[in-house]
Amino acid sequence: xxxxxxQIIWALQEEGRLSNQDLSERVSLSPSPCLRRVRLxxxxxxxxxxxxxxxxxxxxxxITAFVRIRLERHSKASVSAFEQKVRTLDAIQDCYxxxxxxxxxxxxxxxxxxxxxxxxxxxxxxxxxVAAIDTxxxxxxxxxxxxxxxx
Amino acid sequence: xxxxxxQIIWALQEEGRLSNQDLSERVSLSPSPCLRRVRLxxxxxxxxxxxxxxxxxxxxxxITAFVRIRLERHSKASVSAFEQKVRTLDAIQDCYxxxxxxxxxxxxxxxxxxxxxxxxxxxxxxxxxVAAIDTxxxxxxxxxxxxxxxx
DNA sequence: GACATATTGGCAGGTTCTGCCAATTTTTCG
DNA sequence: CGAAAAATTGGCAGAACCTGCCAATATGTC
Numbered sequence: 001x002x003x004x005x006x007q008i009i010w011a012l013q014e015e016g017r018l019s020n021q022d023l024s025e026r027v028s029l030s031p032s033p034c035l036r037r038v039r040l041x042x043x044x045x046x047x048x049x050x051x052x053x054x055x056x057x058x059x060x061x062x063i064t065a066f067v068r069i070r071l072e073r074h075s076k077a078s079v080s081a082f083e084q085k086v087r088t089l090d091a092i093q094d095c096y097x098x099x100x101x102x103x104x105x106x107x108x109x110x111x112x113x114x115x116x117x118x119x120x121x122x123x124x125x126x127x128x129x130v131a132a133i134d135t136x137x138x139x140x141x142x143x144x145x146x147x148x149x150x151x
Numbered sequence: 152x153x154x155x156x157x158q159i160i161w162a163l164q165e166e167g168r169l170s171n172q173d174l175s176e177r178v179s180l181s182p183s184p185c186l187r188r189v190r191l192x193x194x195x196x197x198x199x200x201x202x203x204x205x206x207x208x209x210x211x212x213x214i215t216a217f218v219r220i221r222l223e224r225h226s227k228a229s230v231s232a233f234e235q236k237v238r239t240l241d242a243i244q245d246c247y248x249x250x251x252x253x254x255x256x257x258x259x260x261x262x263x264x265x266x267x268x269x270x271x272x273x274x275x276x277x278x279x280x281v282a283a284i285d286t287x288x289x290x291x292x293x294x295x296x297x298x299x300x301x302x
Numbered sequence: 303g304a305c306a307t308a309t310t311g312g313c314a315g316g317t318t319c320t321g322c323c324a325a326t327t328t329t330t331c332g
Numbered sequence: 333c334g335a336a337a338a339a340t341t342g343g344c345a346g347a348a349c350c351t352g353c354c355a356a357t358a359t360g361t362c
Contacts (some may be wrong), residue, residue, distance in 0.1 A: 001210070008207055014166070016167045016201030021318065030342045035320065037340095047211040050167030050201060051297035054160055054170065058197040059152075059299055064247070066256060083293045095293035096215070102287070105217060109299065142234045142246035146202035146203035148210055149241035172349065186351065188325045 001046065004029065006151075008037055009047070015149040016050045061109040064138040065116055068102035069124070072131040085127050090120055097119065102134070152197065155180065159188055160198070164298040167201045184245075204297065212260040214287040216267055219253035220275070223282040236278050242270055253285070 011018060018026070024034035041047045056062065071078055084092040086095045086106070094107040110116045116135075124133055162169060166218040169177070176184035192198045207213065222229055237246045237257070245258040261267045267286075275284055 006210075009203065012203035013205060014202070016203050018311095019318065020320085031318085032320075032343080033341050039320095044209070046206055048204045048206055049297075050203050051165070051235065052160065052163035052167050052201050053199045054164060054299065055197055055199055058195070059160065060301060066247070066249070087294050090296075090298075092294060093296045093299075095295075096217070097291045097293060098217070098289060100287040104293070105232040105287070105289070116236045130248075136249045136251040136256070138247040138249055138256070140248045142248060142255070143238050143243060145241075145244050146200075147241075147275075148205065148207075148212060170349065171351085182349090183312080183351075183353095184310050187309085190351095 001041075005037060005041060005046075008034070008041065010147055010150065012038070012047065012050075016052075054108060061111050063110045063112065063116060065106075065108040065110065066136050066138065067104075067106040068098075068103040068132075068134040068136075069106065069109055069130060070101070070132040071103050072129045074103070078129040082127055082129065085123075087088070089119075089123055091123075101133075152192075156188060156192060156197075159192065161298055161301065163189070163198065167203075168299070172262075207260060212262050214261045214263065214267060216257075216259040216261065217287050217289065218257040218259055218275070219249075219283075219285040219287075220255040220281060221252070221283040222254050222258065223280045225254070229280040233278055233280065236274075240270075240274055242274075253283075 004027055008023065011023055011026050017027065020031050020035045020038070021030050023038070024031045027034060029037075038047070069082075071082060082104075083095075086092055086104075091110055092106050093109055094105075096105045097103065098105050108116070108119065110119060120133060120135070124130060155178055159174065161179050161181060162174055171186045171189070174189070175182045178185060180188075189198070207215065220233075222233060225260075233255075234246075237243055237255075242259050242261055243257050244260055247256045248254065250254050253289050259267070259270065261270060271286070275281060
């Protein structure tokens with residue numbers, strides 16, 4: 001991955017639907033080698049895909065919760081049961097395995113506090129081996145970037 | 152925003168570069184009304200943009216840190232100085248204003264622990280009025296979804 | 303039930319995509 | 333240094349796609 005590939009990546013992180021023609025101009029290439037590089041980045045898994053960025057509130061999910069979770073034990077069975085369940089829960093946007101106090105950090109999107117209560121009661125507490133759940137809500141966002149730091 | 156709009160959003164969250172033709176097929180519309188709906192969603196700000204999803208590790212940023220930050224005081228000056236600085240720091244991908252112990256939660260991307268140390272020492276500790284910094288690292292990810300919960 | 307409004311589908315000219323090949327640039331190695 | 337090999341680039345052209353316009357259909361209202 002050279003400087004040109006990084007330029008392509010930044011451009012597509014900023015504007016994921018850039019036409020190949022515009023992209024090629026922006027990175028000072030002609031369309032064909034530009035397209036070839038994009039395909040290579042896609043096929044090699046550097047670019048994993050593309051997505052629309054949607055306003056949570058406008059869509060109807062105004063509440064973002066960050067949930068720290070600790071498991072009682074860390075047996076293979078316990079861990080994989082938890083992770084399996086996480087993958088099936090649509091409200092959970094992200095789940096990271098963490099260092100420190102908590103084992104997991106979730107980012108959860110819900111439409112109301114009532115919904116969040118239901119989610120914790122019916123879904124999270126339902127999972128075997130969850131020892132502790134600690135929620136913080138996001139009042140708002142200062143920054144959400146889709147572009148990686150440049151060099 | 153009706154059911155069709157939501158279908159369009161889900162499809163574009165899953166596959167942000169879907170051609171209008173394919174998209175229209177997927178949501179059972181002909182291309183023109185489909186495009187019109189997409190443009191409306193874009194112009195009204197529901198769809199805020201599009202982005203390429205890039206593999207952090209393949210790009211060369213294998214370390215994700217979540218940083219909880221507390222300010223000493225919450226005066227307008229103090230808060231806006233902090234938030235201003237956050238916006239200029241490229242390593243900070245996201246910054247949320249939080250309820251609970253911490254005032255802010257950052258998601259930070261760096262290429263090494265050494266880099267992270269530099270980042271904290273030179274950038275974060277440099278900001279006036281930061282009372283406490285508490286970092287947790289992500290070992291890995293269980294799930295990262297780009298699609299909002301359906302219904 | 304009739305009118306008004308909103309939404310849809312088809313069409314067509316213009317644009318963009320994308321695979322192929324020759325030309326150019328970069329790298330390798332004697 | 334210089335020649336051969338490898339990688340990368342640009343141009344081309346047929347195919348696919350975009351997108352604004354208009355008539356037709358569907359939806360909602362009184």
